[in-house]
Amino acid sequence: MTQISRITIDTPIRFFDPLPEAVDTVIIGGGVIGTFAALYLAEAGQKVLLCEKGRVAGEQSSRNWGWIRQQDRDVDELPVMMQALGLWHEANDRTGGACGVRTVGVNYLTTSPREMEYFEAWVEIARAHGLHSEMMTQGQIADSFNGHSDGRWLGGVRTPSDASGEPWTAVPAVAGLARESGALIRENCAVRRLERSAGRVSAVLTEAARVACEQVILAGGAWSSLFLRAHGLDIPQLSVRATVAQTAPLPCFTEANMVDEDLALRLRADGGYNLALGDRHGFYLGPDAFRHLRLYMPQIRRTFAHTDTRYKSPAGFPDSWRTPRNWSAEEKSPFERRRVLEPAPDDSYVALMLDRFAERFPEISTPLPLSVWAGMIDAMPDAVPIVDRAPGLEGLIVATGMSGHGFGIGPGYGRVLSRMVLGEAPEHDLSRFRFTRFTDGTPLRVGTSL
Ligand SMILES: Cc1cc2nc3c(=O)[nH]c(=O)nc-3n(C[C@H](O)[C@H](O)[C@H](O)COP(=O)(O)OP(=O)(O)OC[C@H]3O[C@@H](n4cnc5c(N)ncnc54)[C@H](O)[C@@H]3O)c2cc1C
Numbered sequence: 001m002t003q004i005s006r007i008t009i010d011t012p013i014r015f016f017d018p019l020p021e022a023v024d025t026v027i028i029g030g031g032v033i034g035t036f037a038a039l040y041l042a043e044a045g046q047k048v049l050l051c052e053k054g055r056v057a058g059e060q061s062s063r064n065w066g067w068i069r070q071q072d073r074d075v076d077e078l079p080v081m082m083q084a085l086g087l088w089h090e091a092n093d094r095t096g097g098a099c100g101v102r103t104v105g106v107n108y109l110t111t112s113p114r115e116m117e118y119f120e121a122w123v124e125i126a127r128a129h130g131l132h133s134e135m136m137t138q139g140q141i142a143d144s145f146n147g148h149s150d151g152r153w154l155g156g157v158r159t160p161s162d163a164s165g166e167p168w169t170a171v172p173a174v175a176g177l178a179r180e181s182g183a184l185i186r187e188n189c190a191v192r193r194l195e196r197s198a199g200r201v202s203a204v205l206t207e208a209a210r211v212a213c214e215q216v217i218l219a220g221g222a223w224s225s226l227f228l229r230a231h232g233l234d235i236p237q238l239s240v241r242a243t244v245a246q247t248a249p250l251p252c253f254t255e256a257n258m259v260d261e262d263l264a265l266r267l268r269a270d271g272g273y274n275l276a277l278g279d280r281h282g283f284y285l286g287p288d289a290f291r292h293l294r295l296y297m298p299q300i301r302r303t304f305a306h307t308d309t310r311y312k313s314p315a316g317f318p319d320s321w322r323t324p325r326n327w328s329a330e331e332k333s334p335f336e337r338r339r340v341l342e343p344a345p346d347d348s349y350v351a352l353m354l355d356r357f358a359e360r361f362p363e364i365s366t367p368l369p370l371s372v373w374a375g376m377i378d379a380m381p382d383a384v385p386i387v388d389r390a391p392g393l394e395g396l397i398v399a400t401g402m403s404g405h406g407f408g409i410g411p412g413y414g415r416v417l418s419r420m421v422l423g424e425a426p427e428h429d430l431s432r433f434r435f436t437r438f439t440d441g442t443p444l445r446v447g448t449s450l
Pocket residue numbers: 028029030031032033034051052053054055056057058059060061062063064065066067068069189190191192219220221222223224227242243244335339340374375376377399400401402403404405406407408409
């Protein structure tokens with residue numbers, strides 16, 4: 001393992017390649033999306049520079065639960081995700097297991113008859129796509145916990161081929177592969193602005209130097225909308241805060257990734273479990289939240305009761321009231337002021353996680369949280385990302401708004417992006433992920449989200 005602790009602003013810089021004068025493609029953002037795109041482009045012989053304002057995987061891509069999930073995917077994302085699973089296994093083999101990818105399955109459990117009907121419908125969708133998912137009986141659920149649960153669930157659904165990975169090590173290991181393939185990677189290197197010539201991108205203006213390029217991929221996670229708006233492009237992206245706790249090692253009572261109405265868990269490679277609440281998240285109100293309120297109404301109706309809304313976001317967050325919305329290439333940008341987006345975790349959530357854990361698994365002694373953290377999930381009104389060329393600015397490709405499930409699908413979109421840059425025919429129908437879908441008059445279709 002190349003990294004055994006959480007990635008924060010205190011993590012030493014590992015990638016600091018010199019900036020060349022010119023490359024073929026610049027990638028903005030060293031999360032799972034940008035890093036896999038860098039790997040595949042470098043392998044295709046492109047001269048690639050990946051700029052990361054803080055640390056590779058310092059934001060969502062190391063803060064997530066670590067699920068690699070096909071189950072309950074939006075139907076338009078499912079083919080990309082099925083391909084991504086194979087690519088994760090490949091990356092894991094190539095990094096000597098540093099991605100921590102293990103086939104453990106994903107189990108959704110429920111106490112609700114209505115949810116059981118939803119699960120049954122999913123099994124049919126999966127079948128139509130050649131994916132094996134199956135319903136779980138109460139006996140199978142009890143077996144999945146080696147008899148250690150309180151047996152509250154009516155039933156469930158599982159996808160045995162689903163997997164988990166280790167987010168603290170996976171993306172940095174893939175960045176190592178990308179570099180071996182010739183990609184240049186530089187941390188502590190914010191891209192402040194794009195330079196345009198004759199209506200197309202001609203260079204990126206980083207905090208250190210100008211780098212000329214033919215194409216740019218913006219994979220900036222929760223920062224993408226702020227970056228685009230400074231260039232006259234508007235996307236309805238917001239962020240929500242999610243809290244995760246890591247327990248001390250426990251006797252292994254289940255290997256599968258599991259979620260029910262209000263608790264989620266995943267067995268970690270170190271023998272502890274990641275715990276999270278499936279039904280709670282935090283939201284900071286800012287100017288973008290008001291601007292995009294209408295588009296988010298369907299999601300707000302669904303999740304309002306589970307959202308803790310705060311009126312003031314911490315300083316320097318992408319949608320904070322005082323975050324500048326425009327800046328020149330010569331001045332320090334908001335991206336350098338917050339190199340790593342590290343929201344404070346919600347301690348009340350952690351107490352609730354432990355209570356819920358104790359109720360469900362009374363025979364397992366209540367775990368001690370070893371570490372607790374939070375991440376800002378970048379969301380879209382329809383819970384699927386934008387993966388498309390930006391309208392009106394030739395040479396710019398946007399891949400953002402992964403809506404809480406981008407870790408698993410990351411290699412799949414990395415491959416999609418590399419093919420886009422290379423001008424190769426897409427392997428999937430990407431029309432659902434088009435940039436203009438919020439403004440071209442098509443009705444909003446909200447995808448599934450966990
Ligand atoms: C708590 C939590 C649990 C989750 N659980 C799961 C899960 O189990 N499974 C799953 O599939 N997904 C999960 N997700 C979602 C998943 O982590 C994200 O969808 C995915 O990591 C997004 O990857 P990304 O590369 O788009 O963005 P990020 O990982 O956020 O990376 C974007 C990067 O861009 C950099 N950047 C931004 N602007 C600039 C700039 N101007 N210049 C240079 N760099 C810049 C940022 O510093 C950042 O590092 C979870 C997320 C969270 C927070």
